Amino acid sequence: MQNLVDHTVEINKLLARYGVKFGIYKNQEFHEQLFPFDAIPRVITHEEYSELEKGLIQRVDALNAFLKDIYSEKKIVKDNVVPEDFIFASSGYLPQCEGIIPPKGIYSHISGIDLVQAKDKSWYILEDNLRIPSGASYPLIARELCRRAAPGTFKENNVVDNRNYHKLLKETMDYVNCGGISVIMTPGRYNAAYFEHSYLAERSGCVLAMYNDLFVEKNQLFYRDYKGENKKVGVIYRRISDEFLDPMSFNSESVIGVPNLMDVYRAGNVAIVNAPGNGIADDKGIYYFVPKMIKYYLNEEPILKNAPTYLPFYEEDRKYVLDNLEKLVIKDVAEAGGYGVVFGSDLSKEKLEDMKQLIINESRRFIAQEVIDFLDLDIMENGEPVPRKADLRAFVLSGKETKVWASGLTRFSRNPDSFVVNSSQGGGFKDTWVLSR
Amino acid sequence: MRTLRFLYRTSFRFQPPIFNHSFAIRCIPVTNQVQKICIEGRYVRPADSLNEVVDGFGNHVFIGHIQDYHQYFEYEVVGTAQVDGMQVQKEPLQLMYKYPSKYTGYTKEIREFYKAIGRLKGTDLEKAVTIMQYLHEHFTYVSGVTDIYTTAAEALKQREGVCQDYAHIMIALCKYAGIPARYVVGLMIGEGSTHAWVEVYVDGGWYGLDPTNNLHIDDYYVKIAHGRDYDDCIVDKGQFNGITNQQQQVYVRVEDITEKDEK
Structure with a gap:
């Protein structure tokens, strides 16, 4: 492992050279920044991983069942397991998707489930990302470079080879393909994750396309190649949010979408990865209900725990939240990417009162969670190992079967006082080792 | 008929x-x-x-x-x-029509205007008619002062607008009163372009009301499309x-x- 750490600088240089960057919009300006890599890996033992794997598959299966239910029969609402307010007043619910059953009934093909490990070694789910979770390419290319820097390390330590991500991705896309080529659609190089789009296309053999390469005719989706020939598209892994996907169904102002794509999809002539409308299942308000979903749809006990969460929507929870606000973390349901997260302990007395008032007035807008005592991971700083907060994004792919990628994106906060590890907030990342025994 | x-x-x-x-x-x-x-x-x-x-x-x-x-x-x-026009469009309620949408949020203006109507009495249909009448009396038809992006709240603030605005405001008020409501686009005898009105869901069916003209939908209307608001029925x-x-x-x-x- 020392061998790897000694190569940290070279690996980071190579990452920069390959354009492994992360784009951030700040004050409406686009900044591209490097995603700093720390060479000390997160190590997940074989036993730990088997448990995680089972739990993640269970969770994603339940979330897929939930999405199918919400856009068709809505049984979980009729049975009062999830209050209807949490569905129909949420911006994640898209009525345009009503009645659409996607190819093979899969909504979330690629799920990014964020977890943290507590000091007592138990894992907690922090949030589910079922729209267009990014990040798989970073550990993928980092592993590639680490293997070059210290080839023996991985065999000696029995690390599971994670370089199969593109195979999993291809398998998943092929399974739902409606006949035609496979496309990864990117909004272009000014997107935060453009590196990832191009890298995954290259690795999986998909065509990388922009909006102006794609068009709808005879209720089919076509790709126009560089020779001007039209090819039918059977599956589109779109790295563009629902809002901009089809200006005829969603935001009319979008000029980076494909007009009438939703109609092709509704007719079953193309698979969209991930399905539009998934935002209803990874809403922070819905998070609270995921363990209930697992029982409801699968009739199983949840294997992985949620962080202890309170919904001010329920009177009992609201009372607890108002009484204990200073020790809780408050999250705005509508925000993502580490925005809209407030720690009660950081608030002045005045701000605390303002927050309480806000929670009383807009009780559906927030959730409150106990602060988890994270198990810190060491990172190298000026030649010394120092502990930092870190999380893990696990990637779960749902095709014929639901599979977990034996790796993941471990992100850490470079700021010793911060709990927020999102790359959009300037954090770094590590390789994630899953041991084969 | x-x-x-x-x-x-x-x-x-x-x-x-x-x-x-x-x-x-x-x-x-x-x-x-x-x-x-x-x-x-x-x-x-x-x-x-x-x-x-x-x-x-x-x-x-x-x-x-x-x-x-x-x-x-x-x-x-x-x-x-x-x-x-005596018939009712009977169908199960889709729950999306109970909740605010982009154009029909329950803003301060909507809540205050709702309060000004006073206590609503009777059946849900009677309540919706009361809302329609009150809106019709307190809102003036003026074209050119609003556009297709104007929300219910914005139109209500200036108390002037066109059929789209009447419909949005009435939908917001009905939903705020607990009556599911939706936006309708269609044709009406005597109108030189498309017209917009409202349907409210009462006793398992949709009833049409035209707040611009303060009328129940009768035999002189042809419906083309419906949705939560203007955006769904462009x-x-x-x-x-x-x-x-x-x-x-x-x-x-x-x-x-x-x-x-x-x-």
Whole structure:
């Protein structure tokens, strides 16, 4: 492992050279920044991983069942397991998707489930990302470079080879393909994750396309190649949010979408990865209900725990939240990417009162969670190992079967006082080792 | 019961011409318990490809694409509608119509206006009618002061607007009062363009109310599309390449052709 750490600088240089960057919009300006890599890996033992794997598959299966239910029969609402307010007043619910059953009934093909490990070694789910979770390419290319820097390390330590991500991705896309080529659609190089789009296309053999390469005719989706020939598209892994996907169904102002794509999809002539409308299942308000979903749809006990969460929507929870606000973390349901997260302990007395008032007035807008005592991971700083907060994004792919990628994106906060590890907030990342025994 | 003959045509002229033009047009009335539609003719031209599809709200949509340069674009639908305004469109409630949408949020203006109406009495339909009457009395029809992006709250602030604004405000107020409501686009006898009104869900069915005219929907209306608000029922949406001047002409004619003994 020392061998790897000694190569940290070279690996980071190579990452920069390959354009492994992360784009951030700040004050409406686009900044591209490097995603700093720390060479000390997160190590997940074989036993730990088997448990995680089972739990993640269970969770994603339940979330897929939930999405199918919400856009068709809505049984979980009729049975009062999830209050209807949490569905129909949420911006994640898209009525345009009503009645659409996607190819093979899969909504979330690629799920990014964020977890943290507590000091007592138990894992907690922090949030589910079922729209267009990014990040798989970073550990993928980092592993590639680490293997070059210290080839023996991985065999000696029995690390599971994670370089199969593109195979999993291809398998998943092929399974739902409606006949035609496979496309990864990117909004272009000014997107935060453009590196990832191009890298995954290259690795999986998909065509990388922009909006102006794609068009709808005879209720089919076509790709126009560089020779001007039209090819039918059977599956589109779109790295563009629902809002901009089809200006005829969603935001009319979008000029980076494909007009009438939703109609092709509704007719079953193309698979969209991930399905539009998934935002209803990874809403922070819905998070609270995921363990209930697992029982409801699968009739199983949840294997992985949620962080202890309170919904001010329920009177009992609201009372607890108002009484204990200073020790809780408050999250705005509508925000993502580490925005809209407030720690009660950081608030002045005045701000605390303002927050309480806000929670009383807009009780559906927030959730409150106990602060988890994270198990810190060491990172190298000026030649010394120092502990930092870190999380893990696990990637779960749902095709014929639901599979977990034996790796993941471990992100850490470079700021010793911060709990927020999102790359959009300037954090770094590590390789994630899953041991084969 | 009446028989109406309707013609709805929109033509566009683009100068200079445009290309790579995609469109989605909601212009086809659909048969339901209130209206029996017989389409006699319809076209969209030019169009390389044309498909008729149904959207997530149940509306019929023409979708298509024109690759080549063109300076005219026109669509037309002609037909008859047997309308029985005494009927109700019975169907299970879709829960989305209970909650605020982009144009129909419960803002301060809406809540205050709602309070000013006073205590609502009677059945939900009576309550909705009270809301309609109050709105009709306190809002003035003025064209040109609002546009297609104006929300219920913004229109209410200035107390002036067009049928779209009347409908949005009434929908917001009804939903705030706990009565599910939705936006309707259609044709009305005597109107030179499309009209917008409201449907409220009472006792398992949708009742039409026209807040602009303070009327119950009767035999003189032909419904084309419905949704949560304007955004879900846009009659024509298009996207194309080209910097152009666009002229639009809308022609609507609705005639009563009921035979005397039919009435």
